[in-house]
Amino acid sequence: MSPLPLPEIWSYLSREPLLWLTATLVAYLIGDHLSQRAGRNPLVNPVLVAMVLLGGLLWLTGTPYQTYFAGAQFVHFMLGPATVALALPLYANRAQIRRALLPMLAALLAGSVTAIVSALWIARALGIDGPVWLSLAPKSTTAPVAIGIAEQLGGLPTLTAALVILTGIIGAVIVTPLMRLMRIRDWRARGFAVGVAAHGIGTARAFQVNDTAGAFAGIGMGLNALLTAILAPYVVSLML
């Protein structure tokens, strides 16, 4: 095989999933390495670092997101099995979880209602209304549920997806400093609250910090998916 000129190599690579799958893994490894180097400082969030690096790379090479996603979808697909895998930390911590049933249910209800009502209320005070306002209601719940809720309410699904991801990153970045400030040292409470407020990205952060926190975050995320689906339409109808 004779060597190809550079533009042709590029046109081959940009059509295949290989390039962007590799780039996703490498960008994450860089993010994870920087996060470790920073002593897991919450501001150096591996997802945030990787998405900025890749976003910049897509912009520089003029690559459309669809082309990127054709490669990255293999990583994205693993979200489903990873959610199922959350059953194992739940199982391993089952005695602790059973004992904490009452605090969990109370925190679920309080956290979930606060997440929905405060978002809608603050947004209204800032003059946000219409479909954009409606898209905020499910922002603390996991993306597939949030998109379903937004559609049902008359929100914008694409905007909702962006708001959900941003909420997750914000939660993952602020949870540790906030808990330190409040001197909360109960891993169960810290994990559960971040799972309810910041779904899977918050849960990923919790697993970085402590296994018990991770297990409680996973259950918080799962329960809030269910509760937000029930509560959001009701809260919105009360606030309209």
Place this chain on the structure above:
Amino acid sequence: MILAVAILLVCQLIGETLARGLGLPVPGPVLGMALLLVGCLLLPGLAARVMPTAQGVLAHLSLLFVPAGVGVISHLDVLGGSGPALLLVLVASTALALVVGVLTFVLVARVTGDEGAQAPEEPLQ
């Protein structure tokens, strides 16, 4: 490992089928998680089989959000003119939800006389 992955996928598959078939407001993978939990409680051997793979996947849970995160960065224009206001809403509302959630948990745990695993004293950063 292949067995563990197959078990995870089978649970997800059943979860997706149930969620769609019954029109439930829960995503399929979350139902799959509940299903696997019940499976582990009934068959403790199952947990031992799946545990190493599950731990491997969950240790890098962050990685799996990168493709969706890149989507947000390359579509920041969906935030429209209200971008800064929306960011403010998200930061304030997420902080409030965290504070209210964690305080409720700690308070109810104290009332029911149940102390959990404690984080070590941490320096404020």
